[in-house]
Amino acid sequence: MDEEQTPxxxxxxAPGPDQGSAAVTEPAELLGEMTLLRRRTxxxxxAYWFPLVLFGVLICASAPFYIQGHGPSGTVQILRxxxxxxxLLGGIPGLLVSRYLGYYxxxxxxxxxLLTVLWYRRQAGQIGVATPARRAIITGAVLTLLAFSxxxxxxxxxxxxxxxxxxxxxxxxxxxxxxxISAGLLVLAWAERSRALAIIAVVYTGVALVASxxxxxxxxxxxxxxxxxxxxxxxxxxxxLVPALVLLIAGGGAFLxxxxxxxx
Amino acid sequence: MSQTGELHPTSGIDERVHQRHRLGILTITAxxxxxxxxxxxxxxxxxxxxxxxxxxxxxEAGMVLVEKGYAGRRPRTWVRITGQGRAALAVxxxxxxxxxxxxxxxxxxxx
Numbered sequence: 382m383d384e385e386q387t388p389x390x391x392x393x394x395a396p397g398p399d400q401g402s403a404a405v406t407e408p409a410e411l412l413g414e415m416t417l418l419r420r421r422t423x424x425x426x427x428a429y430w431f432p433l434v435l436f437g438v439l440i441c442a443s444a445p446f447y448i449q450g451h452g453p454s455g456t457v458q459i460l461r462x463x464x465x466x467x468x469l470l471g472g473i474p475g476l477l478v479s480r481y482l483g484y485y486x487x488x489x490x491x492x493x494x495l496l497t498v499l500w501y502r503r504q505a506g507q508i509g510v511a512t513p514a515r516r517a518i519i520t521g522a523v524l525t526l527l528a529f530s531x532x533x534x535x536x537x538x539x540x541x542x543x544x545x546x547x548x549x550x551x552x553x554x555x556x557x558x559x560x561x562i563s564a565g566l567l568v569l570a571w572a573e574r575s576r577a578l579a580i581i582a583v584v585y586t587g588v589a590l591v592a593s594x595x596x597x598x599x600x601x602x603x604x605x606x607x608x609x610x611x612x613x614x615x616x617x618x619x620x621x622l623v624p625a626l627v628l629l630i631a632g633g634g635a636f637l638x639x640x641x642x643x644x645x
Numbered sequence: 646m647s648q649t650g651e652l653h654p655t656s657g658i659d660e661r662v663h664q665r666h667r668l669g670i671l672t673i674t675a676x677x678x679x680x681x682x683x684x685x686x687x688x689x690x691x692x693x694x695x696x697x698x699x700x701x702x703x704x705e706a707g708m709v710l711v712e713k714g715y716a717g718r719r720p721r722t723w724v725r726i727t728g729q730g731r732a733a734l735a736v737x738x739x740x741x742x743x744x745x746x747x748x749x750x751x752x753x754x755x756x
Contacts, residue, residue, distance in 0.1 A: 415669065415672045418676075419675075419676050421688065422680070426676075426677055505678075505681075508684065509680060509685075510679075510684055511678040
């Protein structure tokens with residue numbers, strides 16, 4: 382391998398034979414160095430603790446929209462008014478969630494994605510290596526906009542084939558946005574080349590699916606939670622707070638690990 | 646060419662890549678969307694002048710793109726690997742891996 386002061390070949394020319402032989406070193410040593418460089422660069426650019434905490438906080442902040450006391454009359458009112466404005470983002474307003482949930486998630490998801498873009502841009506400026514997070518952001522944005530627009534298109538244009546895309550019971554509890562976050566995290570794990578984030582994203586996806594299809598309150602009841610008559614509106618909260626807790630704990634852990642690596 | 650007619654692993658090596666620091670530049674930029682000049686300099690333990698010379702070689706070979714910009718008022722130089730650079734890096738790492746494999750094989754054979 383040549384030293385720093387080895388003369389360079391003229392532009393467009395390959396190095397001479399003496400330079401070529403000087404460039405040859407122990408292949409195993411060179412491979413080991415490159416592996417180390419790749420690992421250091423990867424560790425330096427890991428910054429996924431922020432989106433984990435951010436989306437954990439956004440899920441926690443959505444909790445008030447899942448507490449509702451309208452009961453069946455709200456459902457009747459919505460159905461009479463000509464359908465559901467955004468069921469993929471907002472569930473079935475009046476039945477289990479607030480009618481404003483869809484608006485909250487439309488704004489929260491887009492704002493979360495924007496903050497994530499700014500975060501990775503800031504990290505790249507500070508550390509000097511940029512994570513290719515663009516695909517994760519685009520995935521999240523496209524899914525959010527599709528979830529917002531497809532029901533409206535389906536209703537307005539009577540496009541019947543769109544019904545084939547209906548995700549069934551996944552929208553009942555208004556937790557479909559949790560799965561949009563899952564998709565974004567899975568793509569981000571690939572962009573970050575992080576096995577840890579991939580595991581976190583898979584665990585979170587599992588929890589988000591359970592929260593979408595099952596009343597987690599049943600587990601809370603078995604564990605001894607016994608809500609009073611005035612607290613029944615709160616029983617949907619475990620379905621919201623458990624996925625949020627997964628993201629917050631994982632984000633906190635990732636923050637500590639990434640800070641330790643930087644200071645090392 | 647070996648006795649069996651098989652090409653030697655080094656036959657596909659590009660001499661512009663087969664250099665520790667330039668290989669390091671390609672390795673780092675392949676790992677990130679782009680890398681800043683200062684990061685490359687520190688990670689590779691080079692002076693700014695030497696890093697510039699290595700970048701010029703890689704840029705002229707079409708293996709990296711050098712982009713200049715600003716972060717606030719501070720000028721920044723970013724380096725991005727191209728498809729050609731990724732291909733050259735893959736060939737180089739493949740050749741090195743094959744060399745290591747052959748070396749281990751011959752060592753195991755008691756040669």
